[in-house]
Amino acid sequence: MLQEPSTKYRSFAPIPLPDRTWPSKVISAPPMWCSVDLRDGNQALIEPMDGARKRRMFDLLVKTGFKEIEIGFPAASQTDFDFCRELIEQNLIPDDVTVQVLVQCRPELIARTYEALKGARRAIVHFYNSTSTVQRRVVFGLDRAGITDIAVKAAQCVREHADRHPETEWRFEYSPESFTGTELDFAVEICDAVNAVLQPTPERRVIINLPATVEMATPNIYADQIEWFLRHVKNRDCIILSLHPHNDRGTGVAAAELGMMAGADRVEGTLFGNGERTGNVDVVTLALNMYTQGVNPGLDFSNINEAARIAEHCNQLPIHPRHPYVGDLVFTAFSGSHQDAIKKGFAARRDGDIWEIPYLPIDPRDVGRTYESVIRVNSQSGKGGIAYLLERDYGITMPRRLQIEFSQVVQAVTDATGKELSSEQIWSLFQKEFLADDGAYVYGGHQLTSLRDQHEIERLSLKLKCHGQGALLHGEGNGPIDAIVDALGLRFDVLSYEEHSVGTGSGAKAMAFVEITTPARATLFGVGYHENIVTASLLAVLSAVNRALQRGLLDDAMPVATAQG
Numbered sequence: 001m002l003q004e005p006s007t008k009y010r011s012f013a014p015i016p017l018p019d020r021t022w023p024s025k026v027i028s029a030p031p032m033w034c035s036v037d038l039r040d041g042n043q044a045l046i047e048p049m050d051g052a053r054k055r056r057m058f059d060l061l062v063k064t065g066f067k068e069i070e071i072g073f074p075a076a077s078q079t080d081f082d083f084c085r086e087l088i089e090q091n092l093i094p095d096d097v098t099v100q101v102l103v104q105c106r107p108e109l110i111a112r113t114y115e116a117l118k119g120a121r122r123a124i125v126h127f128y129n130s131t132s133t134v135q136r137r138v139v140f141g142l143d144r145a146g147i148t149d150i151a152v153k154a155a156q157c158v159r160e161h162a163d164r165h166p167e168t169e170w171r172f173e174y175s176p177e178s179f180t181g182t183e184l185d186f187a188v189e190i191c192d193a194v195n196a197v198l199q200p201t202p203e204r205r206v207i208i209n210l211p212a213t214v215e216m217a218t219p220n221i222y223a224d225q226i227e228w229f230l231r232h233v234k235n236r237d238c239i240i241l242s243l244h245p246h247n248d249r250g251t252g253v254a255a256a257e258l259g260m261m262a263g264a265d266r267v268e269g270t271l272f273g274n275g276e277r278t279g280n281v282d283v284v285t286l287a288l289n290m291y292t293q294g295v296n297p298g299l300d301f302s303n304i305n306e307a308a309r310i311a312e313h314c315n316q317l318p319i320h321p322r323h324p325y326v327g328d329l330v331f332t333a334f335s336g337s338h339q340d341a342i343k344k345g346f347a348a349r350r351d352g353d354i355w356e357i358p359y360l361p362i363d364p365r366d367v368g369r370t371y372e373s374v375i376r377v378n379s380q381s382g383k384g385g386i387a388y389l390l391e392r393d394y395g396i397t398m399p400r401r402l403q404i405e406f407s408q409v410v411q412a413v414t415d416a417t418g419k420e421l422s423s424e425q426i427w428s429l430f431q432k433e434f435l436a437d438d439g440a441y442v443y444g445g446h447q448l449t450s451l452r453d454q455h456e457i458e459r460l461s462l463k464l465k466c467h468g469q470g471a472l473l474h475g476e477g478n479g480p481i482d483a484i485v486d487a488l489g490l491r492f493d494v495l496s497y498e499e500h501s502v503g504t505g506s507g508a509k510a511m512a513f514v515e516i517t518t519p520a521r522a523t524l525f526g527v528g529y530h531e532n533i534v535t536a537s538l539l540a541v542l543s544a545v546n547r548a549l550q551r552g553l554l555d556d557a558m559p560v561a562t563a564q565g
């Protein structure tokens with residue numbers, strides 16, 4: 001790269017429009033949408049679509065709700081020509097959909113284009129020539145008048161053909177291609193000249209499409225260009241002003257949004273932004289951006305995964321996992337603080353609330369995705385995500401301090417492996433950590449009786465395997481937990497106890513959580529899981545004791561002989 005890039009690249013000059021109005025406008029209604037997947041998208045593919053793939057894309061576009069679809073460049077390729085004929089002859093174009101085709105300003109190509117459209121009920125003929133300073137110089141070797149002449153002659157040609165086929169309802173679109181590299185006064189001049197031939201009316205408006213054929217500047221410049229153009233073009237009421245952004249600087253969507261604020265009526269783009277170089281503007285992102293502002297975009301992406309798989313099949317190109325709204329990872333939070341906030345957001349949400357879940361700009365369900373992948377756990381994750389997965393997939397609601405304790409167990413594994421952990425793997429870690437029966441004390445059965453004369457006192461007889469040897473302990477207390485603490489005779493206290501049922505009906509089990517504290521003031525949890533609530537509590541105490549012993553936090557002072565007593 002150059003130390004001084006200004007010796008090679010020029011910055012874009014600002015547009016003189018100090019009283020611009022677009023910055024304070026709000027997008028409150030969708031534009032007219034036109035898909036150019038089958039033309040601009042297709043012309044950029046490594047392997048252009050065959051008839052079958054074109055048909056699949058067309059059907060998807062219709063299903064999605066596009067009312068204008070550019071189906072190809074029939075004068076350029078036989079596949080496009082045949083596809084056009086197939087749609088018309090087999091009557092495959094719904095009544096409310098208008099097909100559009102592209103053609104250069106060349107009479108023989110225009111003639112062939114009308115041949116392809118013969119018998120269509122309604123069609124848009126889209127003709128273009130490049131108007132930019134650089135293309136005038138290097139491609140055409142013509143001045144402004146010469147370039148205008150190409151466009152005007154094409155407009156005449158397009159009209160004459162249309163007049164010869166009144167059975168079709170013709171509409172026209174003209175693009176001063178490379179508009180963003182064209183002086184604004186010349187863009188207006190050439191469009192006025194074309195319109196003078198086409199003679200649009202407010203009832204039969206012409207589409208004037210102002211493409212950012214190559215995105216050359218920040219999106220505000222595009223918006224200025226659109227507002228400037230609309231202030232100066234003749235007969236605004238006879239024009240549908242269309243945008244056609246490309247994405248060379250990665251701001252195609254922003255350019256389209258600001259262009260709409262600047263007064264555009266229509267947007268041409270492609271699904272997921274396929275198209276020349278970095279692509280055309282992505283209409284899915286545009287539409288869903290509107291949706292998340294509460295504006296119905298008029299395009300339906302309720303099953304965004306299906307649309308993505310069809311687009312990938314037709315284009316033979318993958319969609320990036322981080323592509324807005326659709327990528328495999330875009331509804332996933334790996335990082336701890338995000339997971340914590342999402343979990344709290346879901347917990348606080350009530351039916352009918354405005355969508356306000358941190359880090360999720362859209363409800364994944366609105367586009368046919370599930371909450372399945374919202375939280376995934378790796379070494380960047382925290383307690384919130386782990387707790388969310390255990391609650392969502394296994395119905396386990398851990399006490400907050402247990403969440404903290406268990407997240408350290410999970411973190412140790414993710415740090416060691418560097419890998420993601422599935423919810424199933426987290427559950428098996430949980431079982432290994434808290435529910436395994438391989439500790440020093442293994443539960444073997446119990447009996448609990450209330451003392452006849454003192455109802456609040458319970459007597460526990462507890463069968464154990466203690467370091468591999470059978471033992472029978474006895475203890476008393478005002479409940480099973482108190483009684484087992486007494487029976488064990490170890491130096492710990494119970495700090496907290498919680499229990500909830502997991503599952504419903506006859507398959508429901510109790511999960512008990514006991515937090516103990518040791519003489520050195522270490523605290524740690526134990527968990528018990530059993531059909532019987534009392535057994536679950538006893539298991540939870542033993543789980544905590546075993547974990548404490550394992551960590552050297554408790555003295556295992558109990559002589560086995562006494563235990564057997």
Ligand SMILES: CC(=O)SCCNC(=O)CCNC(=O)[C@H](O)C(C)(C)COP(=O)(O)OP(=O)(O)OC[C@H]1O[C@@H](n2cnc3c(N)ncnc32)[C@H](O)[C@@H]1OP(=O)(O)O
Pocket residue numbers: 040043073075076077103104105106109128129130139140150177213
């Ligand atoms: C920004 C865009 O996306 S524009 C759309 C671009 N899409 C395509 O080009 C895909 C389909 N196109 C094609 O397959 C071919 O270009 C065809 C079949 C239409 C024409 O092919 P060819 O006749 O071989 O010509 P080619 O494309 O090389 O055309 C270049 C010639 O057309 C002229 N030309 C290019 N665009 C236009 C135009 N819009 N109007 C009039 N003349 C044009 C060029 O000045 C050049 O003229 P020259 O031969 O006198 O130097």
Ligand SMILES: CC(C)C(=O)C(=O)O
Pocket residue numbers: 040102128175177178209211212213214244246
């Ligand atoms: C043909 C035109 C509209 C085009 O695709 C472009 O300029 O990007």
Ligand SMILES: [Mg+2]
Pocket residue numbers: 040211213244246276280
């Ligand atoms: Mg284009």
